[in-house]
Amino acid sequence: MTNQAIKPLVFEGITAVDPAADEAARREFRRCLGQFATGVTVMTTMTPDSARVGMTVNSFNSLSLDPPLILWSIANTTPAFQCFQPQDPFAVNVLASGQETWARQMARSGADKFQDISVLDGRRGIPLLHGCVAYLECDVWARYPGGDHDIIVGHVKRMLNTGKDPLLFHNGAFRSF
Numbered sequence: 623m624t625n626q627a628i629k630p631l632v633f634e635g636i637t638a639v640d641p642a643a644d645e646a647a648r649r650e651f652r653r654c655l656g657q658f659a660t661g662v663t664v665m666t667t668m669t670p671d672s673a674r675v676g677m678t679v680n681s682f683n684s685l686s687l688d689p690p691l692i693l694w695s696i697a698n699t700t701p702a703f704q705c706f707q708p709q710d711p712f713a714v715n716v717l718a719s720g721q722e723t724w725a726r727q728m729a730r731s732g733a734d735k736f737q738d739i740s741v742l743d744g745r746r747g748i749p750l751l752h753g754c755v756a757y758l759e760c761d762v763w764a765r766y767p768g769g770d771h772d773i774i775v776g777h778v779k780r781m782l783n784t785g786k787d788p789l790l791f792h793n794g795a796f797r798s799f
């Protein structure tokens with residue numbers, strides 16, 4: 623490889639930029655990632671002293687069919703970063719259309735996130751949010767560092783699919799089909 627300068631990429635009048643170039647580029651990186659439409663999940667688990675933990679997550683994805691694995695990423699700034707350790711079971715709650723209020727509540731720091739949220743008793747006591755599209759009850763299979771997040775790989779031990787319509791997230795906004 624020669625040490626040539628990279629040719630600029632311009633498409634439809636827009637110039638490609640390095641996402642780490644400056645503060646404006648870092649903001650644009652978030653907007654660019656936000657163009658990837660996703661579903662919305664809430665990850666639930668318990669602390670060692672049985673306090674309920676929940677957080678809204680859209681980095682969820684499928685990973686492997688055999689063995690059955692899923693993955694998602696957790697920011698190292700969130701208090702829940704200490705949870706989801708190899709000994710901690712957790713559940714993926716795939717939110718249904720109409721559960722936007724719960725998605726917002728589960729993304730808010732501080733207050734009791736479970737206030738006014740009805741839950742079912744899941745595997746090993748992990749709370750499951752009532753009325754979701756699907757539930758994936760997991761053990762932590764692996765955890766890897768990834769910049770300012772950790773990647774958590776879950777081994778799915780039990781699942782339930784209600785077939786409801788999902789809640790969607792795109793460009794910073796909740797949506798439905």
Ligand SMILES: Cc1cc2nc3c(=O)[nH]c(=O)nc-3n(C[C@H](O)[C@H](O)[C@H](O)COP(=O)(O)O)c2cc1C
Nearest residue numbers: 677678679680681695696697700701728729730731
């Ligand atoms: C739609 C949406 C998706 C989110 N996805 C993630 C995610 O994938 N990983 C993550 O660490 N935080 C994600 N968050 C932010 C967390 O939900 C939020 O930081 C956390 O719940 C704050 O509560 P805590 O301070 O009690 O941890 C997301 C928030 C929203 C609204």
